[in-house]
Amino acid sequence: MKVAAIFINLAxxxxxxxxxxxxxxxxxxxxxxxxxxxxxxxxxxxLKLLGKENIVSSKNWAFRLAPxxxxxxxxxxxxxxxxxxAENLLSHSSDLMTLIYLxxxxxxxxxxxxxxxxxxFAGVGASREMMTxxxxxxxxxxxxxxxxxxxxxxxxxxxxxxxxxNHGFSYFLMLxxxxxxxxxxxxxxxxxxxxxxxxxxxxxxxxxxxxxxxLFRYTxxxxxxxxxxxxxxxxxxxxxxxxxxxxxxxxxxxxLILFVLISVIGATHPRFRIDxxxxxxxxxxxxxxxxxxxxxxxx
Amino acid sequence: xxxxxxxxxxLKAELKDDFIGEELAGERRLFVDVHNRALxxxxxxxxxxxxxxxxxxxxxxxxxxxxxxxxxxxxxxNDALIVIVRTFAPEDNPEFDSxxxxxxxxxxxxxxxxxxxxxxxxxxxxxxxxxxxxxWPEGIYPLRHDVPHDLMPPATRDVVFRxxxxxxxxxxxxxxxxHSSLHEPAHFSVYVDGExxxxxxxxxxxxxxxxxxxxxxxxxxxxxxxxxxxxxxxCGSVHSVxxxxxxxxxxxxxxxxxxxxxxxxxxxxxxxxxxxxxxxVAGHLIGFDTVFMQAWRIRERIMWLAERLTGNRxxxxxxxxxxxxxxxxxxxxxxxxxxLKEVEREMLSxxxxxxxxxxxxxxxxxxxxxxxEDALKWNLIGPVARARGIAIDARKDHPYAAYxxxxxxxxxxxxxxxxGTLVVRVKEVYEAINIIRQCLNKMxxxxxxxxxLDAPIPSGRQALSVVxxxxxxxxxxxxxxxxxxxxxxxxxxxxxxxxxxxxEMLMNNKLADFxxxxxxxxxxxxxxxxxxxxxxxxQKIKVMRKEELxxxxxxxxxxx
Numbered sequence: 001m002k003v004a005a006i007f008i009n010l011a012x013x014x015x016x017x018x019x020x021x022x023x024x025x026x027x028x029x030x031x032x033x034x035x036x037x038x039x040x041x042x043x044x045x046x047l048k049l050l051g052k053e054n055i056v057s058s059k060n061w062a063f064r065l066a067p068x069x070x071x072x073x074x075x076x077x078x079x080x081x082x083x084x085x086a087e088n089l090l091s092h093s094s095d096l097m098t099l100i101y102l103x104x105x106x107x108x109x110x111x112x113x114x115x116x117x118x119x120x121f122a123g124v125g126a127s128r129e130m131m132t133x134x135x136x137x138x139x140x141x142x143x144x145x146x147x148x149x150x151x152x153x154x155x156x157x158x159x160x161x162x163x164x165x166n167h168g169f170s171y172f173l174m175l176x177x178x179x180x181x182x183x184x185x186x187x188x189x190x191x192x193x194x195x196x197x198x199x200x201x202x203x204x205x206x207x208x209x210x211x212x213x214x215l216f217r218y219t220x221x222x223x224x225x226x227x228x229x230x231x232x233x234x235x236x237x238x239x240x241x242x243x244x245x246x247x248x249x250x251x252x253x254x255x256l257i258l259f260v261l262i263s264v265i266g267a268t269h270p271r272f273r274i275d276x277x278x279x280x281x282x283x284x285x286x287x288x289x290x291x292x293x294x295x296x297x298x299x
Numbered sequence: 300x301x302x303x304x305x306x307x308x309x310l311k312a313e314l315k316d317d318f319i320g321e322e323l324a325g326e327r328r329l330f331v332d333v334h335n336r337a338l339x340x341x342x343x344x345x346x347x348x349x350x351x352x353x354x355x356x357x358x359x360x361x362x363x364x365x366x367x368x369x370x371x372x373x374x375x376x377n378d379a380l381i382v383i384v385r386t387f388a389p390e391d392n393p394e395f396d397s398x399x400x401x402x403x404x405x406x407x408x409x410x411x412x413x414x415x416x417x418x419x420x421x422x423x424x425x426x427x428x429x430x431x432x433x434x435w436p437e438g439i440y441p442l443r444h445d446v447p448h449d450l451m452p453p454a455t456r457d458v459v460f461r462x463x464x465x466x467x468x469x470x471x472x473x474x475x476x477x478h479s480s481l482h483e484p485a486h487f488s489v490y491v492d493g494e495x496x497x498x499x500x501x502x503x504x505x506x507x508x509x510x511x512x513x514x515x516x517x518x519x520x521x522x523x524x525x526x527x528x529x530x531x532x533x534c535g536s537v538h539s540v541x542x543x544x545x546x547x548x549x550x551x552x553x554x555x556x557x558x559x560x561x562x563x564x565x566x567x568x569x570x571x572x573x574x575x576x577x578x579x580v581a582g583h584l585i586g587f588d589t590v591f592m593q594a595w596r597i598r599e600r601i602m603w604l605a606e607r608l609t610g611n612r613x614x615x616x617x618x619x620x621x622x623x624x625x626x627x628x629x630x631x632x633x634x635x636x637x638x639l640k641e642v643e644r645e646m647l648s649x650x651x652x653x654x655x656x657x658x659x660x661x662x663x664x665x666x667x668x669x670x671x672e673d674a675l676k677w678n679l680i681g682p683v684a685r686a687r688g689i690a691i692d693a694r695k696d697h698p699y700a701a702y703x704x705x706x707x708x709x710x711x712x713x714x715x716x717x718x719g720t721l722v723v724r725v726k727e728v729y730e731a732i733n734i735i736r737q738c739l740n741k742m743x744x745x746x747x748x749x750x751x752l753d754a755p756i757p758s759g760r761q762a763l764s765v766v767x768x769x770x771x772x773x774x775x776x777x778x779x780x781x782x783x784x785x786x787x788x789x790x791x792x793x794x795x796x797x798x799x800x801x802x803e804m805l806m807n808n809k810l811a812d813f814x815x816x817x818x819x820x821x822x823x824x825x826x827x828x829x830x831x832x833x834x835x836x837x838q839k840i841k842v843m844r845k846e847e848l849x850x851x852x853x854x855x856x857x858x859x
Contacts (some may be wrong), residue, residue: 032592198480271586
């Protein structure tokens, strides 16, 4: 069972992530009075990109390595997590640090690829991405550390379930902070600043095309799904454990609701400037630190 | 008109023998001929009287041995008067005094004359090539009569464009020649320090089409309105109406009142669709695509309406010299009223969503700021000026067509930033709706759509017409000629004036604000690209050589 769980994890994220993008695109389109593409459009997009010529515009080897590294480290992240509360074989050989490390590695790979391309727009995008990572990683880390503090354990599954162990001040404060940061975690408006199409032409990805770009797209899809999933399992863990499939279904429903929220916020906001966003992130970091303090106090 | 008498007497007294004569014209125009040597003095007198410089026009007299002529126009917006000053130079020595030292806005017009007519300007700070590409041979001046309109000198391949080096501590982010925030070819080489804009080099005039030369050689009076309409893909009617008005003024034709009202209806419909288009693009430029989609959905009703009225969504083809081509009957008037009702209702809810959106405020307040003094210095026009507290609108200041009979407000705010231009344009949408409704009610029930001319249009007459385009005042100068065609036709689109101030608006803003700042003037490159390139260094504006984009494309083609 523990070996099979690895494959269930993999299939769950790989198959569902593009569909969620489809949901997002459809909803955005409806809000904008458009028909919108069919829900399965992102699968077609990925297939199409995978079938295209892989144009390598930079002689730097990091340019080719970056999409592979970004995608594989993101895959590693979703392999480690306990889906529907079920631990798998890999969960035992990892802890919170592994998770945070792999997530950062994935974001970092995008930076490396952007800088290796040598494109000035990618350079601007990379610097924005870097600032975003620096400001947002702490918020994610604090959320997980709150779970570790509460459960007094560094393993992933106990930390995740620890966040919602008791619903004290720290729980509610961290929940609000995470929700406020969610739009930035999934880099949708108003926080799609590193990509900003009209300013810097998709920033880090400007030189990427074909399969390389497909990998980045897929990485982004899985990353978005992961952040939504993390919220559902850590903050909304009211679902009684028992039937694995029922729990998985309820978690999926939670993710879908979050994506509706993300789409609506994304469609009703213009993009922030990076300096405005940094101020916002700073507030989030401070609030999450306070939440940790409260958690240590046992509140 | 008192101001006209006053100015004429003043000029006569000050210039004495250098005041050559005056051409008879309506009460709102004063055409004077002055001696070559008194040009700067005349300009100084007029500027002291509160004039706003509009445009300079050069031409070669076809006959009469008067040599080469240079025309400068000065608007007195408070007195509904435009003064047109003309001066001549002999063909073997086409030298004039430059006005650029006292009026910076004259620099482009004068350089255009250097390129296209071979004029020379004394004391011009940067008399460099502007309109023509670098490989255009010396000594061939396209607007001279002996140069055919389809002359194509062989291109040379060894001309390579070199970008300026960025100032120390900054790097270049290239916006253009093709970029998703620019909808037409133009090139901004932006110097950034991190995310801060520290300067910018602008290169434009890549799509010079030689429309004026075409009109002067191949077309007749009534062909030109259709070509004029194609100067711009958004404000086409502005140019065709403007041209027709200039020719009618020169020929002394009075068109029917009904035709004038129909022209106003088309102009205001065009303003409606243009402002909604801008609003959508502005939303897109700050990453707010919902505003983009909703604004364009509302705009679509106007496009369909235009198609029902004229047969075309855009480029209406309604205007000819002497009137209009299609009627707006009762049925169509009802149709218009119905559409306007819908548009007004939808616009109100869109406006509410925009005005109450805090993040839009965050992205536009204080962005691209320019003070009223700077705006006056740069001779800004249209919504860009009205957002900076300058109440100027050709519809009110120099009434044309049926605007004298219509009541409307000219919205003016003093935010001085992108938000201000947004507010002005949103308010103007309602004013345009209001104007069209008045037109439909006040329009005389009968009257010919177009009148026939009894006699050929006499040659050698000048006329100047202004029309308030959605982006600001557009100026057309016409000198009538022989063989049923204009001898000289000069178009000055509003972007020509506003684009000059963009580098100063950009200074010290964030890179992320570049698209919306450039977008805030609603640049129309195809209107403007009859010439000109400015280059802007750090904190200062220096006039610079037009380097050819054409060269870049060639370089890419052969080396790339």
